[in-house]
Amino acid sequence: MSMIAAFYGGKSILITGATGFMGKVLMEKLFRTSPDLKVVYILVRPKQGQTLQQRVFQILDSKLFEKVKEVCPNVHEKIRAISADLNQNDFAISKEDMKELLSHTNIIFHCAATVRFDDHLRHAVQLNVTATQQLLLMASQMPKLEAFIHISTAFSNCNLKHIDEVVYPCPVEPKKIIDSMEWLDDAIIDEITPKLIGDWPNTYTYTKALGEVVVQQEGGNLNIAIIRPSIMGATWQEPFPGWVDNLNGPSGLIIAAGKGFLRSIRATPMAVADLIPADTVVNLTLAVGWYTAVHRPKSTLVYHCTSGNLNPCNWGKMGLQVLATFEKIPFERAFRRPNADFTTNNITTHYWNAVSHRAPAIIYDFYLRLTGRKPRMTKLMNRLLRTLSMLEYFVNRSWEWSTYNTEMLMSELSPEDQRVFNFDVRQLNWLEYIENYVLGVKKYLLKEDMAGIPEAKQHLKRLRNIHYLFNTALFLIAWRLLIARSQVARNVWFFIM
Ligand SMILES: CCCCCCCCCCCCCCCCCCCCCCCCCCCC(=O)SCCNC(=O)CCNC(=O)[C@H](O)C(C)(C)COP(=O)(O)OP(=O)(O)OC[C@H]1O[C@@H](n2cnc3c(N)ncnc32)[C@H](O)[C@@H]1OP(=O)(O)O
Numbered sequence: 087m088s089m090i091a092a093f094y095g096g097k098s099i100l101i102t103g104a105t106g107f108m109g110k111v112l113m114e115k116l117f118r119t120s121p122d123l124k125v126v127y128i129l130v131r132p133k134q135g136q137t138l139q140q141r142v143f144q145i146l147d148s149k150l151f152e153k154v155k156e157v158c159p160n161v162h163e164k165i166r167a168i169s170a171d172l173n174q175n176d177f178a179i180s181k182e183d184m185k186e187l188l189s190h191t192n193i194i195f196h197c198a199a200t201v202r203f204d205d206h207l208r209h210a211v212q213l214n215v216t217a218t219q220q221l222l223l224m225a226s227q228m229p230k231l232e233a234f235i236h237i238s239t240a241f242s243n244c245n246l247k248h249i250d251e252v253v254y255p256c257p258v259e260p261k262k263i264i265d266s267m268e269w270l271d272d273a274i275i276d277e278i279t280p281k282l283i284g285d286w287p288n289t290y291t292y293t294k295a296l297g298e299v300v301v302q303q304e305g306g307n308l309n310i311a312i313i314r315p316s317i318m319g320a321t322w323q324e325p326f327p328g329w330v331d332n333l334n335g336p337s338g339l340i341i342a343a344g345k346g347f348l349r350s351i352r353a354t355p356m357a358v359a360d361l362i363p364a365d366t367v368v369n370l371t372l373a374v375g376w377y378t379a380v381h382r383p384k385s386t387l388v389y390h391c392t393s394g395n396l397n398p399c400n401w402g403k404m405g406l407q408v409l410a411t412f413e414k415i416p417f418e419r420a421f422r423r424p425n426a427d428f429t430t431n432n433i434t435t436h437y438w439n440a441v442s443h444r445a446p447a448i449i450y451d452f453y454l455r456l457t458g459r460k461p462r463m464t465k466l467m468n469r470l471l472r473t474l475s476m477l478e479y480f481v482n483r484s485w486e487w488s489t490y491n492t493e494m495l496m497s498e499l500s501p502e503d504q505r506v507f508n509f510d511v512r513q514l515n516w517l518e519y520i521e522n523y524v525l526g527v528k529k530y531l532l533k534e535d536m537a538g539i540p541e542a543k544q545h546l547k548r549l550r551n552i553h554y555l556f557n558t559a560l561f562l563i564a565w566r567l568l569i570a571r572s573q574v575a576r577n578v579w580f581f582i583m
Pocket residue numbers: 201202203204239240241316317318331332333334335336339340343351355401402403404405406408409426427428469472473476477480481
């Protein structure tokens with residue numbers, strides 16, 4: 087019997103960010119392994135014209151929850167969606183709901199965050215720092231609370247090269263940042279943002295670092311743990327391999343490469359690609375929840391959920407495997423044949439961006455205009471190039487994350503728990519994982535049918551022929567111009583003939 091699964095039985099659990107990528111995988115695993123838990127409270131905001139209930143039903147209706155519905159047929163009764171906006175005071179939770187949350191919650195998993203790299207500092211501070219502070223205040227009024235688990239990121243200290251499982255101080259106290267956001271106007275915040283974030287690459291990583299300091303400073307007597315996952319990718323094993331539902335991290339780039347838009351990316355092939363499957367993060371999170379509540383460590387423990395030091399894979403190996411998978415499982419209606427490569431300096435990056443990204447987009451838009459359609463490729467390409475420039479920081483560096491606490495926790499688990507809540511990345515076979523990841527992107531993100539693979543292969547053959555034809559035509563035109571202008575070229579031509 088799994089001790090961790092048994093621990094969550096009968097518990098009331100509060101999850102923020104349950105509608106996000108990690109939150110869904112977390113809920114799924116909780117219900118599948120502890121179907122006798124009492125209730126899962128989720129803080130949800132109405133979105134895109136959907137009510138809370140519609141949002142919950144949409145999640146439960148997805149393929150991700152198929153197994154849960156078998157194990158826990160009344161899962162919908164055990165999810166209690168609470169209307170909340172983490173950007174508002176008291177999260178805009180009604181008095182009755184707040185009362186219920188405060189009096190019943192046993193465990194909190196705080197996953198909600200803005201993960202956009204380019205978010206305005208005010209908004210990133212509001213969600214990643216102030217909301218965390220408010221949630222801690224709420225937690226301190228929960229008499230039955232046993233553990234508060236805060237999800238941060240391994241990149242919260244990406245300004246360092248070696249990162250230990252400790253909370254590092256920030257140059258400016260989070261409280262001062264929170265206060266200043268209240269009275270500074272947007273223009274001034276824009277101006278001081280680069281100075282404030284200093285050597286952090288974006289507002290996301292900076293505010294996640296501030297959030298950790300808030301957790302440490304304002305945690306009071308709560309049992310708190312911080313989890314720092316690296317780049318969260320599709321699921322490895324559970325509930326099935328390759329599940330992913332958003333474009334963050336590598337997923338968006340896999341689509342761009344598979345559809346033939348992405349032809350080159352400035353990346354260091356030997357730099358460590360510190361990917362971590364979402365189900366591994368969730369298994370560690372649930373194990374940490376159990377350990378924190380049962381063993382009550384004296385201080386706030388930080389757990390790194392990374393792969394680089396135990397089972398490293400680099401961007402070169404990952405890129406090659408992604409491309410190899412496209413050969414077997416191509417995406418439908420590609421713009422060009424998938425054939426991306428890495429560039430390593432500014433000059434080649436600019437060159438390939440012009441030749442392989444901008445020029446084909448301009449030519450295609452010209453063709454769309456000629457055929458009376460609306461041009462769209464240049465806009466799409468500019469967006470891709472902007473995304474690439476934001477991700478560059480992370481694919482040209484390697485970090486070392488120590489994992490003492492994570493390894494200590496692994497050794498504390500019973501063999502059964504090590505199996506059910508496996509977070510040992512040493513067992514991960516990267517080639518297999520990446521292949522499943524690409525397949526998952528095709529099935530769950532692009533919603534493409536496997537039956538369409540032969541047609542997709544045909545389409546790629548046609549694109550190859552067009553490519554050869556285009557290159558031959560280009561060569562002939564160039565040669566003709568050369569012959570017209572150069573005596574040497576003419577002589578060569580007569581000699582050949
Ligand atoms: C040796 C030789 C080898 C040769 C090999 C060749 C190599 C081949 C390459 C092959 C393939 C590639 C393989 C992988 C390569 C490298 C991958 C690198 C990934 C590195 C990631 C590192 C991240 C690490 C950071 C830390 C980790 C974290 O803690 S957290 C989360 C990470 N956060 C993110 O990833 C968010 C990043 N995104 C953003 O910040 C923004 O989206 C943006 C700034 C990038 C873009 O913003 P913009 O305003 O332009 O667009 P946006 O409005 O956001 O979106 C545009 C449309 O896309 C939709 N969208 C966007 N995001 C999502 C989403 N999450 N879910 C669903 N949909 C999304 C959005 O709705 C828009 O659609 P429309 O409305 O229809 O327009």
